[in-house]
Amino acid sequence: MLTWTLPPALAARARAGALPHGWILAGAGEPELEEAARTLAAAFLCQDPDRRPCGTCKHCRKVEKGVHPDLQWVEKYPDKRQLVVEQIRALRSDAYIRPNEAERKVYILQNAQQMNDEAQNAFLKVLEEGPEYAVFLLLSENHLALLPTIRSRCELLRLTGAEAGGDSLRLGGELAGLLLGGDRWRLLAWCVPWEKAGREDVVALWKAARETLLTCRDPASLPRAVRLAQTLGELLSLAQGSGNLGVLWGRLYAAQE
Ligand SMILES: [Zn+2]
Missing domain, CATH: 1.20.272 (Zinc Finger, Delta Prime; domain 3)
Known part of the structure; x- marks a missing residue:
């Protein structure tokens, strides 16, 4: 089951197909960020025009089961301290291969603040120049540590809905x-x-x-x-x-x- 639901305004934009392709999810711990990312990814991949994510189409079900071929989770290699540029280059090459089943392709970067500078700069390129169907969800408990250039090109989704600050x-x-x-x-x-x-x-x-x-x-x-x-x-x-x-x-x- 998708345990997180899109806030109403976001759900309306998802129905209208009016969501931007770069997102930073912040303001919560890792498990909450992952749940929200799963739902948001499903909203991009779902094929129901009336309700995205519908939770029942083949795309939504595959996202829930963690087997959707057009959804990829990216995290640092276990033996590395940072997300390194090779991973972003691999992501970039992959992004240019058209989606398998859905109309979009979604990449979820876990602990995105762990990208080192080189990786962040490479990522910025993909974010700016990548194919139209590619969507990037950056999860970060510490998003202020991301380059301002990345932050300014992504929409920030704060999960706590907490007041500014x-x-x-x-x-x-x-x-x-x-x-x-x-x-x-x-x-x-x-x-x-x-x-x-x-x-x-x-x-x-x-x-x-x-x-x-x-x-x-x-x-x-x-x-x-x-x-x-x-x-x-x-x-x-x-x-x-x-x-x-x-x-x-x-x-x-x-x-x-
Ligand atoms: Zn669906």
Whole structure:
């Protein structure tokens, strides 16, 4: 069963065949993003003109069973830390082979923020110049880390429907947790994609992390939370000026120790 349903406005656009071919799905955890992507993919592949996805045509059923030949899930190789350019090149060649059964071909990129710069640039080309029938759904718990050029060419679908800034609040909470947790490698792995993010996004993230730290109620963590919040406050005022963000990230990592 397709467990997620398109919001009404989106469903109307799907019926009208008026959905753009580039999407970023964000604002939720991986399982929710995957469920939403499955439904949105079915909306592109479904053959019922009155209700897309109908849930009953052969395309919808194949999507549900995970056997639709025109739907591909792309994720990083298990032995790699990032989605590499070879995968995007393979996707590009595949995109030029016409669909097997449906009228569209859908690619779902899981953890799209794991594309390294080279992969993101290659992807941007496919997004701009790929064949008309190709559709790309980028799933990301950290979509602000995608290149602005990619973000500006995709429609953002936020699953939580949270108020503006809801995303940075949630992500700020995650960052605060990692800073408090003291596991350096987890912190670095989480932050790496953010090192490419723009100043405004970083400022919003750090503000949210600082707010979370200031609401810490655990007496054992409190002194550490206060110290980290203080450091974030200093880094924020530098980031809001013209402080070098790379240097500021380094100072934040050092503050965790
Ligand atoms: Zn259908």
